[in-house]
Protein backbone atom coordinates (compact mmCIF):
# COMPACT_ATOMS: atom_id res chain seq x y z
CA UNK A 1 0.00 0.00 0.00
CA UNK A 2 1.27 3.50 -0.68
CA UNK A 3 2.27 5.26 2.47
CA UNK A 4 0.46 8.38 3.54
CA UNK A 5 -3.24 8.90 3.99
CA UNK A 6 -3.54 5.93 6.29
CA UNK A 7 -7.17 5.70 7.32
CA UNK A 8 -7.54 5.73 11.06
CA UNK A 9 -9.52 2.57 11.05
CA UNK A 10 -11.36 0.97 13.90
CA UNK A 11 -9.45 2.47 16.77
CA UNK A 12 -12.58 2.14 18.81
CA UNK A 13 -11.69 4.24 21.79
CA UNK A 14 -14.90 5.93 22.79
CA UNK A 15 -17.79 3.90 21.58
CA UNK A 16 -21.13 4.13 23.21
CA UNK A 17 -24.63 3.01 22.59
CA UNK A 18 -26.18 -0.38 22.77
CA UNK A 19 -29.44 -2.16 22.77
CA UNK A 20 -32.03 -1.76 25.44
CA UNK A 21 -33.37 -4.56 27.53
CA UNK A 22 -37.05 -5.14 27.27
CA UNK A 23 -39.89 -7.54 27.91
CA UNK A 24 -40.05 -11.19 26.83
CA UNK A 25 -41.04 -12.15 23.29
CA UNK A 26 -39.21 -14.46 20.88
CA UNK A 27 -39.61 -18.12 21.75
CA UNK A 28 -36.52 -19.83 23.01
CA UNK A 29 -34.97 -22.47 20.83
CA UNK A 30 -33.63 -25.62 22.44
CA UNK A 31 -30.17 -24.96 23.79
CA UNK A 32 -27.39 -26.11 21.51
CA UNK A 33 -24.32 -27.37 23.34
CA UNK A 34 -21.98 -25.00 21.64
CA UNK A 35 -19.52 -23.92 24.25
CA UNK A 36 -19.61 -24.31 27.97
CA UNK A 37 -18.58 -21.70 30.44
CA UNK A 38 -15.70 -23.91 31.46
CA UNK A 39 -14.31 -24.09 27.94
CA UNK A 40 -14.91 -20.45 27.34
CA UNK A 41 -13.34 -19.41 30.56
CA UNK A 42 -9.79 -20.26 29.52
CA UNK A 43 -9.04 -18.01 32.38
CA UNK A 44 -5.35 -18.50 32.63
CA UNK A 45 -2.92 -16.53 30.55
CA UNK A 46 -2.90 -12.93 29.42
CA UNK A 47 -6.15 -11.11 28.79
CA UNK A 48 -6.69 -10.30 25.14
CA UNK A 49 -9.04 -7.53 24.26
CA UNK A 50 -11.39 -6.83 21.40
CA UNK A 51 -13.23 -3.68 20.33
CA UNK A 52 -16.50 -2.89 22.10
CA UNK A 53 -18.42 -2.89 18.81
CA UNK A 54 -18.56 -6.68 19.09
CA UNK A 55 -20.71 -6.04 22.16
CA UNK A 56 -22.55 -2.80 21.56
CA UNK A 57 -23.62 -3.49 17.96
CA UNK A 58 -24.72 -6.97 18.95
CA UNK A 59 -26.92 -5.46 21.64
CA UNK A 60 -28.47 -3.18 19.04
CA UNK A 61 -29.05 -6.07 16.63
CA UNK A 62 -30.68 -8.19 19.33
CA UNK A 63 -32.95 -5.32 20.33
CA UNK A 64 -33.86 -4.75 16.66
CA UNK A 65 -34.67 -8.44 16.22
CA UNK A 66 -36.99 -8.42 19.19
CA UNK A 67 -38.38 -4.90 19.58
CA UNK A 68 -39.63 -4.34 23.07
CA UNK A 69 -38.77 -7.91 23.96
CA UNK A 70 -36.23 -9.42 26.25
CA UNK A 71 -34.01 -11.25 23.80
CA UNK A 72 -30.98 -9.03 24.34
CA UNK A 73 -31.37 -9.25 28.11
CA UNK A 74 -31.62 -13.04 28.00
CA UNK A 75 -28.55 -13.43 25.81
CA UNK A 76 -26.45 -10.97 27.78
CA UNK A 77 -27.58 -12.49 31.08
CA UNK A 78 -26.73 -16.02 29.91
CA UNK A 79 -23.26 -14.83 28.96
CA UNK A 80 -22.85 -13.13 32.33
CA UNK A 81 -22.60 -9.74 30.64
CA UNK A 82 -25.82 -8.06 31.69
CA UNK A 83 -23.84 -5.10 32.98
CA UNK A 84 -22.73 -4.39 29.41
CA UNK A 85 -26.35 -4.04 28.39
CA UNK A 86 -27.02 -1.58 31.17
CA UNK A 87 -23.80 0.29 30.62
CA UNK A 88 -22.37 -0.34 27.13
CA UNK A 89 -18.58 -0.63 27.17
CA UNK A 90 -16.73 2.35 25.79
CA UNK A 91 -13.27 0.81 25.47
CA UNK A 92 -11.61 -2.44 24.48
CA UNK A 93 -13.01 -5.40 26.42
CA UNK A 94 -11.83 -8.87 27.45
CA UNK A 95 -12.47 -11.11 24.46
CA UNK A 96 -13.57 -14.10 26.55
CA UNK A 97 -16.98 -12.80 27.64
CA UNK A 98 -17.45 -11.47 24.10
CA UNK A 99 -16.93 -15.00 22.76
CA UNK A 100 -19.40 -16.24 25.32
CA UNK A 101 -21.88 -13.59 24.21
CA UNK A 102 -21.62 -14.51 20.54
CA UNK A 103 -21.94 -18.21 21.41
CA UNK A 104 -25.05 -17.50 23.46
CA UNK A 105 -26.70 -15.96 20.39
CA UNK A 106 -26.56 -19.41 18.80
CA UNK A 107 -27.88 -21.02 21.94
CA UNK A 108 -30.90 -18.76 22.33
CA UNK A 109 -32.55 -18.78 18.94
CA UNK A 110 -32.99 -20.81 15.78
CA UNK A 111 -29.99 -20.80 13.44
CA UNK A 112 -31.55 -18.51 10.79
CA UNK A 113 -32.36 -15.88 13.39
CA UNK A 114 -28.91 -16.18 14.99
CA UNK A 115 -27.35 -15.65 11.58
CA UNK A 116 -29.56 -12.64 10.87
CA UNK A 117 -28.74 -11.08 14.23
CA UNK A 118 -24.99 -11.58 13.86
CA UNK A 119 -25.07 -10.26 10.30
CA UNK A 120 -26.95 -7.20 11.44
CA UNK A 121 -24.43 -6.67 14.24
CA UNK A 122 -21.61 -6.95 11.68
CA UNK A 123 -23.26 -4.43 9.38
CA UNK A 124 -23.74 -2.04 12.27
CA UNK A 125 -20.10 -2.46 13.24
CA UNK A 126 -18.95 -1.77 9.69
CA UNK A 127 -21.19 1.29 9.51
CA UNK A 128 -19.83 2.56 12.82
CA UNK A 129 -16.24 2.15 11.64
CA UNK A 130 -17.05 3.95 8.39
CA UNK A 131 -18.73 6.81 10.16
CA UNK A 132 -16.39 7.27 13.10
CA UNK A 133 -13.04 5.65 12.45
CA UNK A 134 -12.19 6.48 8.87
CA UNK A 135 -11.73 10.20 8.25
CA UNK A 136 -13.86 11.68 5.49
CA UNK A 137 -10.85 12.55 3.28
CA UNK A 138 -9.62 8.95 3.49
CA UNK A 139 -13.09 7.66 2.63
CA UNK A 140 -13.28 10.00 -0.35
CA UNK A 141 -9.83 8.97 -1.53
CA UNK A 142 -10.59 5.27 -1.29
CA UNK A 143 -13.84 5.69 -3.22
CA UNK A 144 -12.09 7.68 -5.93
CA UNK A 145 -9.31 5.14 -6.43
CA UNK A 146 -9.55 2.16 -8.76
CA UNK A 147 -10.72 -0.87 -6.82
CA UNK A 148 -7.35 -2.57 -7.03
CA UNK A 149 -5.66 0.33 -5.26
CA UNK A 150 -8.48 0.95 -2.80
CA UNK A 151 -8.36 -2.72 -1.89
CA UNK A 152 -4.64 -2.58 -1.10
CA UNK A 153 -5.01 0.55 0.92
CA UNK A 154 -8.06 -0.57 2.90
CA UNK A 155 -6.57 -4.01 3.53
CA UNK A 156 -3.37 -2.47 4.86
CA UNK A 157 -5.39 -0.25 7.17
CA UNK A 158 -7.45 -3.19 8.38
CA UNK A 159 -4.28 -5.18 9.02
CA UNK A 160 -2.86 -2.37 11.14
CA UNK A 161 -6.01 -2.29 13.25
CA UNK A 162 -6.73 -6.00 13.24
CA UNK A 163 -6.24 -6.17 16.99
CA UNK A 164 -9.52 -4.31 17.44
CA UNK A 165 -11.60 -7.06 15.88
CA UNK A 166 -9.32 -10.10 16.08
CA UNK A 167 -8.37 -10.02 19.75
CA UNK A 168 -5.86 -12.80 20.26
CA UNK A 169 -6.45 -13.97 16.69
CA UNK A 170 -3.85 -13.55 13.96
CA UNK A 171 -4.86 -11.56 10.90
CA UNK A 172 -3.21 -12.32 7.57
CA UNK A 173 -3.96 -11.94 3.89
CA UNK A 174 -3.43 -14.40 1.06
CA UNK A 175 -1.71 -13.14 -2.06
CA UNK A 176 -4.04 -12.49 -4.97
CA UNK A 177 -3.26 -11.16 -8.41
CA UNK A 178 -3.86 -7.51 -9.24
CA UNK A 179 -6.69 -8.52 -11.54
CA UNK A 180 -8.24 -11.03 -9.20
CA UNK A 181 -11.06 -8.72 -8.08
CA UNK A 182 -10.96 -10.41 -4.74
CA UNK A 183 -9.28 -10.26 -1.38
CA UNK A 184 -8.73 -13.20 0.93
CA UNK A 185 -8.21 -12.54 4.61
CA UNK A 186 -7.48 -15.14 7.23
CA UNK A 187 -8.06 -15.06 10.97
CA UNK A 188 -6.03 -17.66 12.83
CA UNK A 189 -7.15 -18.41 16.37
CA UNK A 190 -10.29 -16.33 15.93
CA UNK A 191 -11.51 -16.00 19.52
CA UNK A 192 -15.14 -15.71 18.38
CA UNK A 193 -15.03 -18.98 16.41
CA UNK A 194 -15.81 -21.58 18.98
CA UNK A 195 -16.21 -25.20 17.96
CA UNK A 196 -19.33 -26.92 19.23
CA UNK A 197 -18.81 -28.51 22.60
CA UNK A 198 -19.94 -31.93 21.48
CA UNK A 199 -18.49 -32.46 18.04
CA UNK A 200 -20.24 -35.82 17.76
CA UNK A 201 -23.69 -34.40 18.35
CA UNK A 202 -26.03 -33.80 15.44
CA UNK A 203 -26.06 -30.04 15.51
CA UNK A 204 -28.07 -27.86 13.17
CA UNK A 205 -26.04 -26.01 10.54
CA UNK A 206 -24.24 -23.04 11.98
CA UNK A 207 -23.71 -19.81 10.13
CA UNK A 208 -20.03 -19.50 11.05
CA UNK A 209 -18.37 -16.15 11.57
CA UNK A 210 -20.98 -14.00 9.89
CA UNK A 211 -20.25 -11.07 12.19
CA UNK A 212 -16.71 -10.82 10.83
CA UNK A 213 -17.85 -11.50 7.24
CA UNK A 214 -20.38 -8.72 7.42
CA UNK A 215 -17.87 -6.23 8.85
CA UNK A 216 -15.54 -6.96 5.94
CA UNK A 217 -18.34 -6.81 3.38
CA UNK A 218 -19.61 -3.48 4.64
CA UNK A 219 -16.15 -1.91 4.49
CA UNK A 220 -15.16 -3.28 1.09
CA UNK A 221 -18.58 -2.57 -0.45
CA UNK A 222 -18.47 1.04 0.67
CA UNK A 223 -14.81 1.77 0.03
CA UNK A 224 -13.51 -0.62 -2.64
CA UNK A 225 -16.35 -1.71 -4.92
CA UNK A 226 -20.13 -1.49 -4.47
CA UNK A 227 -20.52 -5.11 -5.54
CA UNK A 228 -18.10 -6.43 -2.93
CA UNK A 229 -19.47 -9.46 -1.10
CA UNK A 230 -17.79 -11.43 1.67
CA UNK A 231 -18.24 -15.04 2.68
CA UNK A 232 -16.41 -17.31 5.04
CA UNK A 233 -15.01 -20.27 3.14
CA UNK A 234 -13.47 -22.11 6.10
CA UNK A 235 -14.13 -21.76 9.81
CA UNK A 236 -12.09 -22.74 12.83
CA UNK A 237 -15.35 -23.62 14.58
CA UNK A 238 -15.71 -26.43 12.05
CA UNK A 239 -12.17 -27.65 12.59
CA UNK A 240 -10.40 -25.62 9.90
CA UNK A 241 -6.93 -24.32 10.81
CA UNK A 242 -8.23 -20.76 10.55
CA UNK A 243 -11.26 -18.73 9.54
CA UNK A 244 -10.87 -17.68 5.92
CA UNK A 245 -12.91 -14.94 4.28
CA UNK A 246 -13.18 -14.29 0.57
CA UNK A 247 -14.26 -10.84 -0.51
CA UNK A 248 -15.10 -10.65 -4.21
CA UNK A 249 -16.29 -7.89 -6.49
Ligand SMILES: [Zn+2]
Nearest residue numbers: 193209235243
Ligand atom coordinates in the same frame (compact mmCIF):
# COMPACT_ATOMS: atom_id res chain seq x y z
ZN1 LIG B 1 -15.00 -18.76 11.52
